Amino acid sequence: MNNLIIDELNKNLEENLISFHVPGHKLGKIYEKLNYKSILEKIYKMDTTEIPGTDNLHSPEGIIKRSQNNASEAFKSDETYYLINGSTCGIQASIMALCSPKSKIIVNRDCHQSVINACILGDVDPVYIQSEIDKETTILKGVNEDDAIRVIDNNKDAKAIILTYPTYYGMTYDLKKICDYAHSKSMVVIVDEAHGAHLGLSDKLPKTALEQGADIVIQSTHKTLPSFTQSSMIHTQGNRVDKNKLKSILKIIESSSPSYLLMSSLEIAVDIYKRYGKNLMEDLLNNIDNFKNKFIHNKNIEFYETNDATKLFISTTKIGLIGYELETILREEYNIQVELSNYYGSLLVCTIGNDKEDFISLETALNDIIKKYKSNKKINPIDYPNNIPVKKLTPREAFYKDKKSVKIYESIGKICGEYIIPYPPGISLTSPGEIITKEIIDYILFCNKKGMSVSGLKDSTLGKIQIIE
Ligand SMILES: Cc1ncc(COP(=O)(O)O)c(C=O)c1O
Incomplete structure (x- = not known):
């Protein structure tokens, strides 16, 4: 048997990797700690499809309905549905x-690519709100409330607005103000809370999107709570959303054989959330505080002040290391896996699955790295191309046009035929139908040389790019 995937995954386990990465269960550590092992040990035998008693995700009336109701109570929604396609x-x-097709939606520019893909599928035209960026770290901070209100005022015919909250980097903003304004203009607010399923666990964390008035909230439970990769939830509240329509579209785009393993893992995550979540979050926030305090007088390491304290952004540029280098050193020399890096630093996703020992290992590694790698090398600043490119075609129009491959620098000024996405975080710099700019090409080529990967292009070597003539 060709155990390629299995061998690599086993290798990770044998290496005792320390995970500051998603999924939130941290290589299953939390299941062992809280005694869910006996359920999970037989999970492969539980794999099933719809048979008498197992209910049906697409029209739940029994165990799945009750399980979703239990989740709805935990997350304080009116209704909650389990998602098995993330x-x-x-x-x-x-x-x-x-x-509906040909209508508009208002979107934060630093949205996840799934938003633009939805516009391709549904023939919807996205109108963007500029995203705020911290120039010194290129951390994306979300939208400015006044910018959002201006875009709403200029696009009153839009039916809905979708916002990422919190951002991948744990940054938030006054979502309530935007929700209230959008509602006053009869718009529905969808919030992509993929990175914030844990926010309800502490008053020290930013308020949840539901608390701030969002109508639909989508959470990647697997990212920041202990469920399996690909298992997520969608919560609704109020009466602005046609729930039957939502459910019928979920039926169309989700698998007709929803995984009971993923649904079971969501149920476990809800159980952990309700029974242990608040205490574990208190411990986690203390561990993070103690860890950061160890470096309070250390000028070599810098932490970016995130609104969601469970997101740690560490910069080592003061000792001459860029983020991509820090990530590689942490993994290769200290067995520590971070979530992602940009030029200036690395982002660590800390969850209730992380324990005190993880932070001790991280502290030891960072102190060692300072000793070993400190240099006078100056890290020159770079500019993140944050301007919204000019749109010539909607994403769907562009998707269905014929494309031509040209050398990357010849694409400047042309209509992009594909996505240009630094990955992670999976946020598109140019989407199909937008004009390619020199600043974007310069940025991706520069960062790619430094260690950033770029997805979305047919030519992954970045030699050529597809354009629309
Ligand atoms: C902001 C944001 N939204 C949505 C998604 C998609 O989530 P999933 O992986 O659960 O499909 C991601 C994935 O990284 C994301 O970063």
Whole structure:
């Protein structure tokens, strides 16, 4: 047997990897700690499809309905549905349920690619709100409330607005103000809370999107709570959303054989959330505080002040290391896996699955790295191309046009035929139908040389790019 995937996954386990990465269960550590092992040990035998008693995700009336109701109570929604194709399918279903073909949706520019993909599927035209960026770290901070209100005022014919909250980097903004304003203009608010399923666990964390008035909220439970990769939830509240439409689109885009393993893992995550979540979150926030305090007088390491304290952004540029280098050193020399890096630093996703020992290992590694790698090398600043490119075609129009491959620098000024996406975080710099700019090409080529990968292009070597003539 050719155990390629299995061997690599086993290798990770044998290496005792320390995970500051998703999924939130951290290589299953939390299941062992809280005694869910006996259920999970037989999970492969539980794999099933719809048979008497197992209910049906697409028209739940029994155990799945009751399990979802239990989740709804935990997350304080009116209704909650389990998703087995990640938040991706929740975002796509929400957009297609609310926006008919040829209509507009207001979107934060630093949205996940699934939002633009939904616009391709549903023939919806995205109108962007500029995203705020911290120039010194290129951390995406979300939208400015006044910018959002201006875009709403200029596009009153839009049926809905979708916002990422919190951002991948744990940044938030006054979502309530935007929700209230959008509602006053009869718009529905969808929130991509993929990175914020844990926010309800502490008053020290930013308020949840539901608390701030969002109508539909999609959470990647698997990212920041202990469920399996690809298992997510969609929550609704109030009466602005046609729930039957939402459910019928979920039926179209989700598998007709929903995985009971994923649904079971969501049920476990809800159980952990309700029974242990608040205490574990208190411990986690203390561990993070103690860890950061160890470096309070250390000028070599810098932490970016995130609104969601469970997101740690560490910069080592003061000792001459860029983020991509820090990530490689942490993994290769200290067995620590971070979530992602940009030029300036690395982002660590800390969840209730992380324990005190993880932070001790991280502290030891960072102190060692300072000793070993400190240099006078100056890290020159770079500019993140944050301007919104000019749109010539909607994403769907562009998707169906014929494409031609040209050398990357010849694409400048042409209509892009594909996505240009630094990955992670999976946020598109140019989407199909937009004009390619020199600043974007310069940025991706520069960062790619430094260690950033770029997805979305047919030519992954970045030699050529597809354009529309
Ligand atoms: C902001 C944001 N939204 C949505 C998604 C998609 O989530 P999922 O992986 O659960 O499909 C991601 C994935 O990274 C994301 O970063």
